[in-house]
Amino acid sequence: MFGYEFYLDPSRCIGCQSCVRACEECETHRGHSMINFDFIDREETIATAAYVCWHCDDPTCAEVCPADAIKKGEDGIVHSSLKPRCIACQNCVLACPFGIPKIVPEYDQMLKCDMCYDRTAVGKRPMCATVCPSQALAYVRPEDIAHRREKPTNIFYFGNQRVTTKVFMMAPENQESISIDVADYTWEGEREAFLPA
Amino acid sequence: MKLFCRPSSEPLWHEEFSVFAADERYVSRRQFSKFLVLTSLAMFVGNLWILVRSWFSRHPVYPVARIEGAAETPVGGVKLFAYPDSGEQCILVRTGENDYVAYSQKCTHLSCAVFYSREKNRLECPCHNGAFSIRNGSVLQGPPRRPLPRITLEQRGGELVATGIQIRTEA
Numbered sequence: 001m002f003g004y005e006f007y008l009d010p011s012r013c014i015g016c017q018s019c020v021r022a023c024e025e026c027e028t029h030r031g032h033s034m035i036n037f038d039f040i041d042r043e044e045t046i047a048t049a050a051y052v053c054w055h056c057d058d059p060t061c062a063e064v065c066p067a068d069a070i071k072k073g074e075d076g077i078v079h080s081s082l083k084p085r086c087i088a089c090q091n092c093v094l095a096c097p098f099g100i101p102k103i104v105p106e107y108d109q110m111l112k113c114d115m116c117y118d119r120t121a122v123g124k125r126p127m128c129a130t131v132c133p134s135q136a137l138a139y140v141r142p143e144d145i146a147h148r149r150e151k152p153t154n155i156f157y158f159g160n161q162r163v164t165t166k167v168f169m170m171a172p173e174n175q176e177s178i179s180i181d182v183a184d185y186t187w188e189g190e191r192e193a194f195l196p197a
Numbered sequence: 198m199k200l201f202c203r204p205s206s207e208p209l210w211h212e213e214f215s216v217f218a219a220d221e222r223y224v225s226r227r228q229f230s231k232f233l234v235l236t237s238l239a240m241f242v243g244n245l246w247i248l249v250r251s252w253f254s255r256h257p258v259y260p261v262a263r264i265e266g267a268a269e270t271p272v273g274g275v276k277l278f279a280y281p282d283s284g285e286q287c288i289l290v291r292t293g294e295n296d297y298v299a300y301s302q303k304c305t306h307l308s309c310a311v312f313y314s315r316e317k318n319r320l321e322c323p324c325h326n327g328a329f330s331i332r333n334g335s336v337l338q339g340p341p342r343r344p345l346p347r348i349t350l351e352q353r354g355g356e357l358v359a360t361g362i363q364i365r366t367e368a
Contacts, residue, residue: 058216059216062216063216068214070216071216071217071218071221072216072217072218073217073218073219074217074218074219078216079218
């Protein structure tokens with residue numbers, strides 16, 4: 001759909017998992033949901049987050065693929081691995097900074113969110129965005145998202161790696177980019193625990 | 198060694214294994230089968246064209262042309278002339294007082310010009326030692342497989358004229 005963009009806002013996610021079920025319904029990958037659904041911290045909070053693929057401008061998963069199986073289309077969508085090429089080596093799974101690609105053991109193939117390119121190409125919204133009741137996953141025009149308090153950004157920093165994406169993430173108003181360093185999220189005592197005394 | 202350096206800073210593998218599907222330079226199965234179908238279709242049409250053309254030009258019409266100076270040629274002598282047009286060289290041999298034979302001068306092997314060998318009484322090709330009978334142009338030796346095309350001759354009012362070309366395809 002021309003002029004429409006995908007916006008992710010985990011702060012709106014209510015954990016209903018409608019997106020997960022809706023994604024499973026798709027006939028191209030029936031029974032396998034391509035939504036990455038996370039419980040943030042089950043001990044502390046009921047917060048959940050549902051993610052689709054961000055469709056990076058320079059996709060790391062495709063860069064690391066030794067079999068040249070992951071391809072980006074002209075519409076900017078990074079597709080699932082090509083079945084005749086994928087060797088299920090899991091390089092993409094390890095390399096993707098967002099943790100999106102999944103290996104499906106029964107197919108020996110990597111499958112990932114392809115933003116329902118079969119639907120969006122003919123003017124329909126992706127499955128997950130049609131069912132999300134709180135619009136944590138929204139496929140709308142930029143002017144329709146502008147009234148929200150959070151502002152969209154598609155620039156991410158993973159340590160030194162700068163990643164720009166097709167899908168937008170809703171971020172606090174004055175934040176231009178989202179910076180994530182894995183070291184920030186490790187348990188404080190972890191480092192010391194593995195060091196020799 | 199600067200000559201062999203790549204102009205772009207991108208590594209070669211990045212270009213050859215592009216992440217963009219549009220840059221893929223492999224031939225897809227559909228592309229290949231399309232190529233096969235279209236090529237065989239073109240071959241079929243071409244063969245059909247050759248068949249139709251040969252069907253219509255099975256009996257070509259040759260002009261009647263006077264051979265200048267045939268009477269002045271001595272017995273056992275040779276006269277070159279062009280027939281049916283100026284590009285086609287032919288060789289006339291006077292074998293008897295009233296006997297003439299004429300053949301195309303192009304050897305049927307690789308189109309070298311044949312000449313008349315008086316001592317062996319045959320037409321010979323200097324290129325690969327091919328030889329043709331003076332009686333009917335059939336192959337006597339050498340690599341040619343087909344006999345020389347024979348020019349049919351007629352006496353009309355005291356003048357020798359060429360009336361056509363006899364092409365035999367088998368030896």
